[in-house]
Amino acid sequence: MEIELSKISLRPFKLEDADDFFLFAGDDQFTMNLRWKTLTSKQEALDHIKDVCIPHPWRRSICIDDRSIGFVSIFPFSGEEDKFKANFGIGVAVKYWGHGIATRAARMAVSQFFVDFPEVVRLEAFVDVENLGSQRVVEKAGFQKEGVLRKYAYVKGKLRDLVLYSFLSTDFHAAQAEAD
Numbered sequence: 001m002e003i004e005l006s007k008i009s010l011r012p013f014k015l016e017d018a019d020d021f022f023l024f025a026g027d028d029q030f031t032m033n034l035r036w037k038t039l040t041s042k043q044e045a046l047d048h049i050k051d052v053c054i055p056h057p058w059r060r061s062i063c064i065d066d067r068s069i070g071f072v073s074i075f076p077f078s079g080e081e082d083k084f085k086a087n088f089g090i091g092v093a094v095k096y097w098g099h100g101i102a103t104r105a106a107r108m109a110v111s112q113f114f115v116d117f118p119e120v121v122r123l124e125a126f127v128d129v130e131n132l133g134s135q136r137v138v139e140k141a142g143f144q145k146e147g148v149l150r151k152y153a154y155v156k157g158k159l160r161d162l163v164l165y166s167f168l169s170t171d172f173h174a175a176q177a178e179a180d
Helices: 016-023 043-053 101-116 133-141 169-179
Strands: 008-012 059-064 067-076 085-092 120-129 142-157 156-167
Touching: 008 156, 016 043, 016 067, 043 059, 059 085, 059 101, 067 101, 085 101, 101 133, 101 142, 101 169, 120 169, 133 156, 156 169
Parallel strands: 085 120
Antiparallel strands: 008 059, 059 067, 067 085, 120 156, 142 156
């Protein structure tokens, strides 16, 4: 399957995405490295979009021809001490793995997020040490590996080691300057 990367877009989720959302979020392989459970019905997909995706401060649907094939989520921290950073997460339907879609979407998301939230200077991505595909995605998107957090978080009931990556707003501005 050949994917034209220029057809990839990001947009807010819509309730009409429930069928497409269920196609990927109902797949155990897709959710295996996520903290949320695999969805079991279209109604769960609809509820997730309504209750989680739509009210989220910055969660976008990754689309090809306006069909949802995944998500990118950047969650700004709150509070005076932490408002300068945000968590980054991404997921693409299994059938689209290995085609550069997640990397393209990550780059698009980072550039738009720093415009939307200029007060944020640091994005953090936490990736399971065994999830080599996602490690490659964030590295190709410009994130810097900072280290391994041993026994850092429970994922699907198992205490996991996570690789910590960061992307600073200064990295984004430096990349923009190089492109000009």
